[in-house]
Amino acid sequence: MWNSTDIGIDLGTANLLIYTKSKEIVFDEPSVVAVDPAGRLIAIGNEAKVMLGKTPEQITAIRPLRDGVIADYDMTAELLKSAMAKASKKLGQTLRKPRVVVSIPCGATSVEQRAIVDAVKSGGAKEVHLIEEPVAAAIGADLPVSEPIANVIVDIGGGTTEVAIISFGGVVSSNSVKFAGDKMDEEIIHHLRKRHNLIIGEQTAEAIKKEIGFAPIAHEAKTMDIRGRDVVTGLPKTISLHSRDIQQCLKEGFETILEAIRTTLEQCPAELSGDIVDQGIVLTGGGALMNGVQDWLSQVISVPVHTSPDPMKAVVFGTGKALGTIKTMRKVAN
Structure with a gap:
């Protein structure tokens, strides 16, 4: 009750x-907290997130969870x-x-x-x-998890991407990879520093990912003006960034997600495999909203791919x- x-x-x-x-x-x-030098909490959530990369020395904004588990x-x-x-x-x-x-x-x-x-x-x-x-995620997406049929979930979260086949209310086979939203941001930060000599913060990287980040699929090119600090001069600098540039730096990560999906499907009992052809895969998590993810998976997996009505929730x-x-x-x- x-x-x-x-x-x-x-x-x-x-x-x-x-x-x-x-x-x-x-x-x-x-999931962000801001603390003072004595370790006392100053702010959480939205208030703390706006402080990331912008705080004076006496205030620290941190993420206490990493890769889906507690780091602090x-x-x-x-x-x-x-x-x-x-x-x-x-x-x-x-x-x-x-x-x-x-x-x-x-x-x-x-x-x-x-x-x-x-x-x-x-x-x-x-x-x-x-x-x-x-x-x-499967329950939240209104899938019939308690029935003896295969429900395939690909949950692209912040710290991990979880792939699971669920039947009779339990996980039949699953795999997890540490390429998800946070890792995408890290890859973008590293790429801009290496290729464009530009230093940016987490929030800028997240904005790039949402605006011009694409799964490995053909798309109409988009550009975005990015501001950061020049590695050589140390001065502020603005560059025009191309969506295909970002797509290339994320391609290897998306391949790890694809490999996790294929491995999970290969581990599926034969009796449930037919359900997957009929039911397909359901995407959840914030990463499900990234440009081109659903279409890309539909092409490479050759089964129907659906996005949950409200993937982030x-x-x-x-x-x-x-x-x-x-x-x-x-x-x-x-």
């Missing part, structure tokens, strides 16, 4: 989302506490000892799982239940829906 204080959390590398039954998504902000436990715990406090304010009630369903990457180690559970409990949770991200919707079946979920012992 639902409780008014039961919540679902998508603890993502790029964004943290919190879901409640009464108001659905009550928190949706970047203390800051993750602080982020969760503050996010749950903000969610309480929006709800107009205190989230007292809520039961929580939180998504985890496929293949997360027991140590990584325990770190997530402890961090969520430090935020005030009474019970913590874990659900694998692809399963949550599919996982948190799935955690929220899973709250209704909380008794059948795996509970992590105190």
